[in-house]
Amino acid sequence: MDVARYTRDKNDRILDVELSSGIHVKPSYGPADLEAVGFDYARDLGEPGEYPFTRNLFAEGYRSREWTTRQYTGFGTPRETNERFKLMIDHGQTGLNVAFDLPTQMGLDSDHPMAEGEVGRVGMAVDSLRDFEVAFDGIDLHKVGAGLTINAVASIMLAMYQAVGEKLGFDRTKISATPQNDILKEVIGRGAWIYALDPAVKLIGDTIEYAIEAMPRTNPVSICGYHIRESGATPAQEMAYAFGIANAYIDEVVRRGYHPDQFVGRFSFNLNIFGNLWEQVAKFRAGRKVWAQNLKEKYGVKDPRNLWLRGLFAGGGSGLTKAEPENNIIRGAYYALAAALSGAQTTALCSFDEAYTIPTPRSALLSLRTCQILMEEVGMRDTVDPLAGSYFVETLTKQMEEKIREEMEDIEARGGMLACVKDGYVQRKVSRQAFEFEAALERGELVKVGVNKYATEGQHEVDLHEYNEAWAEEKLADLRDLRRTRDAAAAAAALKGLEQAAREGKNVMAPLVECCRAYATVGEMADVFRQVYGEFQEPKIF
Numbered sequence: 173m174d175v176a177r178y179t180r181d182k183n184d185r186i187l188d189v190e191l192s193s194g195i196h197v198k199p200s201y202g203p204a205d206l207e208a209v210g211f212d213y214a215r216d217l218g219e220p221g222e223y224p225f226t227r228n229l230f231a232e233g234y235r236s237r238e239w240t241t242r243q244y245t246g247f248g249t250p251r252e253t254n255e256r257f258k259l260m261i262d263h264g265q266t267g268l269n270v271a272f273d274l275p276t277q278m279g280l281d282s283d284h285p286m287a288e289g290e291v292g293r294v295g296m297a298v299d300s301l302r303d304f305e306v307a308f309d310g311i312d313l314h315k316v317g318a319g320l321t322i323n324a325v326a327s328i329m330l331a332m333y334q335a336v337g338e339k340l341g342f343d344r345t346k347i348s349a350t351p352q353n354d355i356l357k358e359v360i361g362r363g364a365w366i367y368a369l370d371p372a373v374k375l376i377g378d379t380i381e382y383a384i385e386a387m388p389r390t391n392p393v394s395i396c397g398y399h400i401r402e403s404g405a406t407p408a409q410e411m412a413y414a415f416g417i418a419n420a421y422i423d424e425v426v427r428r429g430y431h432p433d434q435f436v437g438r439f440s441f442n443l444n445i446f447g448n449l450w451e452q453v454a455k456f457r458a459g460r461k462v463w464a465q466n467l468k469e470k471y472g473v474k475d476p477r478n479l480w481l482r483g484l485f486a487g488g489g490s491g492l493t494k495a496e497p498e499n500n501i502i503r504g505a506y507y508a509l510a511a512a513l514s515g516a517q518t519t520a521l522c523s524f525d526e527a528y529t530i531p532t533p534r535s536a537l538l539s540l541r542t543c544q545i546l547m548e549e550v551g552m553r554d555t556v557d558p559l560a561g562s563y564f565v566e567t568l569t570k571q572m573e574e575k576i577r578e579e580m581e582d583i584e585a586r587g588g589m590l591a592c593v594k595d596g597y598v599q600r601k602v603s604r605q606a607f608e609f610e611a612a613l614e615r616g617e618l619v620k621v622g623v624n625k626y627a628t629e630g631q632h633e634v635d636l637h638e639y640n641e642a643w644a645e646e647k648l649a650d651l652r653d654l655r656r657t658r659d660a661a662a663a664a665a666a667l668k669g670l671e672q673a674a675r676e677g678k679n680v681m682a683p684l685v686e687c688c689r690a691y692a693t694v695g696e697m698a699d700v701f702r703q704v705y706g707e708f709q710e711p712k713i714f
Contacts, residue, residue: 175447175609175618191451193408195571201563209570216461216570220556222476223468224461226569228515229480233556234547238266239511240518241543242319242484243536246271246296248643249650250307253296257311259533265540268311269319269484269520271295271530272329277364279325279698282647291644294530295321298329299651299695301688304336313337317348319394319484319520324366326353327375328697331684334387350391350440353379356417356589357396359708360598361403366698369594371705375680377424380435382681391440393421394483400598401444402490404606407455408572412579413598414441415466416589422471423588432471433478441483445507445514446491450568453559456485456514458573462580485516487539492527496622497634500524501538508542512552513559519543529637596711603713651693658691666690667700674704 176197179188189197198205211217218224221231230236243260245268246253257268272295275287281299282291291297296307308318320329330351337347355372358365365372376393383392397405397414405413418439422432443459445452464479473479487507492500501524511519521539523531531539546552559565583592592598612618619625670683670692687697 175620176451177612177618191407191448193406193451193455193572193575195451195568195575197450197564197568201567203563205563205567206570209567211566211570217560217566223479224464225480226457226461227557227560229460229482229517230556233515234512234553235556238547238553239516239543240267240317241265241540242267242269242518242520243523243540244269244271244321244520244531245536246321247273247294247530247637248292248296248640249646250296250298250303252292252643254307254309254311256533256536257307260536260540261311261316263537263540264544267317267319267518270307270321272320272322273297274364276694277322277324279328279366279694279702281693281695282644282651284695289644291647293639297643297647298332299647299693300654300691301332301335301339302650302654302691304332305339308336308340313340313342313347317350317389320349320351323352323355323358323362324364324372325694325698326351327379327681328684328688328694330379330383330387330390330392331681332688334685335688344387346389347387348389348391349387350394351379352396352442353393354396354417354442356420356593357399357414359593359710360413360602361396361399361405365708367701367705368708369590371701372708373420373424373590374677375701376421377428378679378681380421380425380438381428381430381679383438384430384435386681388438391438391482392435393418394440394442395421396442398442398444398486398488400602401446402488404602404604404609406575406605407444407451408575409579409602410444411455411459411462411576412583413589414443415463415576415580416583416592418463419466419470420588420590426471432467432473433475436467436471436473437475437478437480439482441481443483443485444488445485445510446488449506449510449513450565451572452510453514453565454568454572456516457557457565457569458576460515462573462576466580482517484518484520485511485514486520487511487522489522489526492522492524493620493623494527495627495632497524497527497632499622500527501542504539505542508539508546509552512546515557525634525636528634532635532637534635594711596713599711600713654691654693662690663687663692663696667692667696670697671700671704674700 177190220227274290276298333349379392383390395418397410401410460481463481467473523535523539525535666687673683
């Protein structure tokens with residue numbers, strides 16, 4: 173949940189404000205409030221760019237660099253997606269955030285029976301390296317990094333990104349990819365899982381281990397509190413669960429003999445913006461501090477740059493409404509403001525029509541322009557952490573820190589995040605909260621403007637990004653051509669090598685790169701893992 177609960181008298185005077193994390197907001201704040209929460213300037217705040225990084229990762233904040241704009245992009249065939257990439261880059265976008273269709277996310281080729289009707293519908297359809305060659309044609313991969321929004325088959329997509337980079341003439345040690353690669357959040361909040369959890373976490377460990385040497389500019393995992401919050405978590409739980417998941421992945425790599433200083437500096441986070449502005453700002457300021465302290469105290473991380481909470485703070489799609497869709501433009505602007513006030517490194521602002529469909533070019537550009545206006549006209553680059561020192565914001569940040577720690581301690585006491593996901597504890601908790609949130613909206617206890625308060629009659633027109641059936645036919649023809657023209661013996665040999673590595677428990681990344689170079693398909697590689705690792709069985713949570 174993330175919308176504050178207001179208690180009012182009959183004259184509309186606000187008697188109480190309860191944030192979704194359970195924190196009550198007072199009418200005013202002063203020095204006594206800071207004293208009450210034990211605020212200490214040096215310990216809790218410090219200077220921007222210095223431990224514990226509450227204020228910002230960088231001493232000068234956005235004066236030294238603007239935040240990266242990385243709008244979520246991908247649909248239809250790789251050709252359509254490549255055209256949208258170039259449109260956004262031409263208009264000032266500074267990073268890519270690649271959407272994949274559901275068959276690709278589930279490790280199914282476009283001609284799989286379960287892919288019918290879904291090819292290219294909610295993202296780009298990818299069957300082989302040939303598709304990446306088209307999608308990234310003309311993109312300077314040394315200058316523009318790419319987020320790969322995919323999880324169960326993220327290892328395959330990272331291997332494919334290396335292969336396409338090399339094919340297009342780029343140095344793999346200089347290209348920057350950020351595969352989402354967070355299977356635990358998929359189980360908690362989204363549902364696009366494939367493999368049993370232990371081998372699925374092992375695959376994530378493989379990508380992290382491989383990136384240390386082979387792709388040092390890559391961020392091999394982007395932990396997604398975003399989806400967990402959108403599924404019902406409070407802001408404090410969003411941060412706590414994300415950190416718990418990150419700890420599970422750290423433990424997996426530490427067991428292989430690495431020190432966290434060798435890899436945690438490349439961890440990235442995908443976190444949510446939604447609802448109450450003050451709670452969001454406090455969440456991120458407290459989150460930077462808790463994450464830095466977690467790494468320093470629990471894992472002995474020494475390099476200050478490895479203590480950074482790096483990542484993308486994204487406007488939450490679940491905050492949008494189908495009713496009065498133009499209101500979503502306004503919501504998006506406030507989400508972008510919250511991200512900027514929170515010190516976001518990167519944003520991917522939701523577009524106003526995403527309550528209906530994937531973004532049209534017009535809505536995607538509006539989201540990009542929203543960020544650019546904040547940077548160029550409104551003054552968000554003037555000074556670092558502009559809310560620092562506010563009695564209210566510093567008190568709230570301290571309170572949020574305590575809430576995050578309470579949730580982390582709860583998970584640790586239950587055996588850690590992997591155990592809590594396996595037995596369904598976290599899923600049960602966030603699902604219950606999501607139900608209670610919707611019920612409170614229906615009762616009018618929580619307010620959504622234009623939905624359950626100030627609602628207007630009538631339909632509002634939205635230009636939809638229509639699905640094109642011809643895209644699927646085009647993809648099927650491409651796939652038939654690939655199977656007919658590729659070196660079948662080379663593809664079969666590469667897949668055999670992948671199977672052997674998987675059965676022997678070895679790191680599978682190098683064999684995956686060989687499979688991609690041999691034009692093995694996503695479905696063929698994913699099937700090797702299905703046969704060796706088995707599929708995840710969802711626990712009963714109610």
